Amino acid sequence: MEEVITTQGLTKKYKDVCAVENLNLKVQSGEIFGFLGPNGAGKTTTIRVFTTLAKPTSGSAWVTGFDVAKEPDKVKKVIGVVQQHLSLDQDLTLKENMDFTARLHHMDRAERRRRIVELLDYVGLTRHGDRNVKELSGGMKKAAMIARSLMNRPKVLFLDEPTVGLDVQTRRRLWELIRRLNNDGTTIFLTTHYIEEAEALCHRVGIVHHGRLIALGKPTELRQKVGLVTVETLVEGKFTRYQYFPDRDAATTYVQSLPRDVKTIIIRESNLEDIFVELTGQKVGDA
Amino acid sequence: MIRTMQDIYSMLWVDLVFLKRNWLKTLATTLVTPVLYLLAFGYGLGRGINVEGYSYLQFVIPGIVALTAMTSSFNAAGMKLHVDRLFYKCFDECLMAPISFFSIVIGKTLIGVVRGLISTAALLAACLVFSPLPAISPLFVLVLVVSCFVFSFLGVLVALLAKSHQDMSVFMSLVILPMTFLSGTFFSLSQLPEPVRVVLSLLPLTHSSQCLRAATLGQPFPWISLLVLVGFGAAFFWACMIVLKRTSL
Numbered sequence: 001m002e003e004v005i006t007t008q009g010l011t012k013k014y015k016d017v018c019a020v021e022n023l024n025l026k027v028q029s030g031e032i033f034g035f036l037g038p039n040g041a042g043k044t045t046t047i048r049v050f051t052t053l054a055k056p057t058s059g060s061a062w063v064t065g066f067d068v069a070k071e072p073d074k075v076k077k078v079i080g081v082v083q084q085h086l087s088l089d090q091d092l093t094l095k096e097n098m099d100f101t102a103r104l105h106h107m108d109r110a111e112r113r114r115r116i117v118e119l120l121d122y123v124g125l126t127r128h129g130d131r132n133v134k135e136l137s138g139g140m141k142k143a144a145m146i147a148r149s150l151m152n153r154p155k156v157l158f159l160d161e162p163t164v165g166l167d168v169q170t171r172r173r174l175w176e177l178i179r180r181l182n183n184d185g186t187t188i189f190l191t192t193h194y195i196e197e198a199e200a201l202c203h204r205v206g207i208v209h210h211g212r213l214i215a216l217g218k219p220t221e222l223r224q225k226v227g228l229v230t231v232e233t234l235v236e237g238k239f240t241r242y243q244y245f246p247d248r249d250a251a252t253t254y255v256q257s258l259p260r261d262v263k264t265i266i267i268r269e270s271n272l273e274d275i276f277v278e279l280t281g282q283k284v285g286d287a
Numbered sequence: 288m289i290r291t292m293q294d295i296y297s298m299l300w301v302d303l304v305f306l307k308r309n310w311l312k313t314l315a316t317t318l319v320t321p322v323l324y325l326l327a328f329g330y331g332l333g334r335g336i337n338v339e340g341y342s343y344l345q346f347v348i349p350g351i352v353a354l355t356a357m358t359s360s361f362n363a364a365g366m367k368l369h370v371d372r373l374f375y376k377c378f379d380e381c382l383m384a385p386i387s388f389f390s391i392v393i394g395k396t397l398i399g400v401v402r403g404l405i406s407t408a409a410l411l412a413a414c415l416v417f418s419p420l421p422a423i424s425p426l427f428v429l430v431l432v433v434s435c436f437v438f439s440f441l442g443v444l445v446a447l448l449a450k451s452h453q454d455m456s457v458f459m460s461l462v463i464l465p466m467t468f469l470s471g472t473f474f475s476l477s478q479l480p481e482p483v484r485v486v487l488s489l490l491p492l493t494h495s496s497q498c499l500r501a502a503t504l505g506q507p508f509p510w511i512s513l514l515v516l517v518g519f520g521a522a523f524f525w526a527c528m529i530v531l532k533r534t535s536l
Contacts, residue, residue: 051383076385087376091305097377103297104384106290148380 002029004156004187005050009059012045019045021211022059027156027189027204032182034202035191036272038282042211043191044084047160050189051081064155077105080154080186082145084161088133094120095129098148105152119147123177139170146177150186157181159190163197175201195273205272209280223270226278230271231255234264242277244270294386298394299401302367306402317362317406321355322413328473330417338475341504344418349503350472352407353434353496359406360435361463364399365442369455372446388531392443392524399439400432407431427502433516434495440523441491447530466492471500491519 005027012020019042027033035043048054049061052072060067066074088097095116102112120126123143128136136144142162149157162178163171178201182188192198198205199219207215207222215222227244229251235241245251251267258265276282306313329351333343372378381391411423449455470492476484487493494512501508 053379053382073385076383079383081383083376083379085376087379089301089371089377090375091308092301096301096304100297100301101380101384103300104294104381104386106293106385 003027003062004029004031005033005061005063005189007059007061010046010049010056010061011058012042012049012054013057014045018211020049023213025206025213025216027187029155029187030182030185031203032178032188032190032201034198034205035189035208036193036195036198036205036276037191037208038193041208043193043208044160045211046208047081047158047189047191050075051079051158052076077152078155080149080152080157082142082149082157082159082162084164084191086141086145088141088144088148090132090134092133093130094125094133094136094144094147097133097144098151101148101151107151115151119150122150123147139166139173142166142170142174143177146174146181150181154186156187156189159188161191161193163192163194171197195271195276198272207272207276207279209276209282214279215275219272222272222275226270226275228270230266230268230274232264232266232268233258233262235262242274244274244278291387291390294390295394295397297386298381298391299397302395302398303401305367306398313363313402314405314409317355317359317402318409318413320358321351321406321410324351324354324473325410325414325417339477342418345504346475346500347473348414348418349499350496352410352431353470353492353499354467354472355410356403356407356431356434356495357438357466357492358463360399360403360438361442361445362399363402363442364396364439365446365455367398368395368443368446369449369452373449373451382531382534388528392440392527392531395443396436396439396524396527399442400435403435403439404431407435422503422505424502426508427499430495430498430502430513430516433513433520434491434499437491437495437516437520437523440520440527444523444527444530447527447534466490469493471496488515491516494519 003026005025007023007025010020010023011018023046035046037043045054049056050063050068052068052075055069060069062068063075064078068075089100092100098116098119099112102115107115116129120129123146125140125143125147128140133141133144159178163174166174175197178188178190190201202219204216204218205222206213227246229245229248231243231245231251231254233241243254245254255265255267325348329344329347333347336343338346368378445455445458449458469487470490471487472492476487476493479487494516497509497512498516500506
């Protein structure tokens with residue numbers, strides 16, 4: 001399979017802080033790859049390097065075979081980016097925002113028009129194209145940014161925390177959109193600090209902590225590593241103890257061996273949060 | 288080459304869309320200050336005063352034109368970029384698009400030039416109410432265009448460097464405002480002691496108003512001042528390019 005993103009010893013330092021440390025990564029064509037980690041883990045910095053907004057301190061990164069530091073212009077042509085924060089020109093309508101991006105990608109007038117209509121329909125915003133982006137809801141703005149990022153038919157789409165701050169239904173609609181895009185052939189690199197987002201969307205997940213990649217693999221593979229079943233017990237009514245078992249039987253045997261005064265016991269499937277806790281001793285939200 | 292022109296126009300296009308939608312508001316706000324200066328200093332205070340052998344109104348109009356070119360260009364180029372960068376955060380989209388830094392800087396500068404020229408033209412029209420229009424020679428237009436470029440580049444530069452809204456207003460109060468009053472806009476520099484004149488010649492607006500005044504009043508044209516003005520423009524442009532390159536480190 002073709003590699004869309006490759007990094008070798010990629011490191012990015014800001015003064016003394018190492019935002020990304022010695023990252024070695026390969027993202028294959030057609031994947032939805034997720035970077036999971038708490039805020040401040042270096043996820044956004046990694047995306048900024050891939051999208052040419054920041055230069056690596058050392059090491060290299062290639063996007064569709066082009067070196068991000070040496071051939072930024074070639075990289076810019078094949079990527080689409082949806083930043084974490086809202087980044088639409090709020091003095092303009094949605095169509096004007098899209099038109100501007102299309103112009104920056106040297107599309108001619110007929111192509112611009114056609115593509116805008118097509119993409120507004122794709123993200124379900126056809127009726128809102130002429131509205132000022134200020135008037136759109138949070139979910140619509142995110143969808144609008146996705147539509148804009150697709151103007152140049154990118155080979156790889158970077159989504160930085162795509163559903164942060166959105167309600168559950170909107171989030172699920174965006175997940176559908178992201179899956180649809182991927183099915184239609186776009187490779188997707190996304191970052192998230194939502195466990196369920198990584199599990200629901202990503203073919204492979206890299207877990208990052210303090211700028212380092214601490215685990216990498218398919219969600220099921222990662223869960224197998226710690227144990228597919230988790231037992232949570234409330235110890236002395238104070239803190240939760242997590243224990244991991246390869247299967248339900250092993251977990252049940254353990255639960256039966258617990259003293260009678262342990263009252264709160266939860267047996268459940270392990271998730272990516274457990275992997276994160278197991279590897280770092282912290283919850284994802286604890287940053 | 289054609290690609291670069293196209294990119295520059297794309298950058299300008301987005302600001303023109305905004306201008307088209309808000310032209311009346313924009314024009315009205317940029318004209319309030321110069322018209323007030325014209326009324327207060329030119330028409331009110333200046334009646335009966337003669338400077339360098341001209342009526343004060345004749346003397347002060349080129350100064351106010353230079354002033355308008357400065358504030359209008361600086362604000363138009365600077366404020367929009369500043370908002371795009373720090374509030375709308377849409378400037379990153381330009382940085383991630385396949386266009387050169389050169390096109391970005393020139394494109395963002397041109398909206399300042401366009402608005403500077405519109406404002407000064409409107410001001411000159413307003414001047415008609417008070418006095419016959421000063422002679423508008425090709426030299427006058429040339430100086431005006433150069434001035435608009437200089438202050439637009441400065442606006443882009445400051446907007447690229449500003450880390451907050453406060454930075455922007457600090458620069459306005461510490462540099463733009465003093466320049467407004469000190470650069471020979473309202474008084475003749477020939478009356479000032481030599482050291483003061485040297486200090487004031489470090490301000491681009493000084494050269495801008497000197498050149499415009501000479502061009503309108505038919506005085507010998509200070510070519511050196513025009514050259515200095517071009518120098519300021521080149522320096523500001525170059526600084527913009529450096530800052531853009533450094534932001535992606």
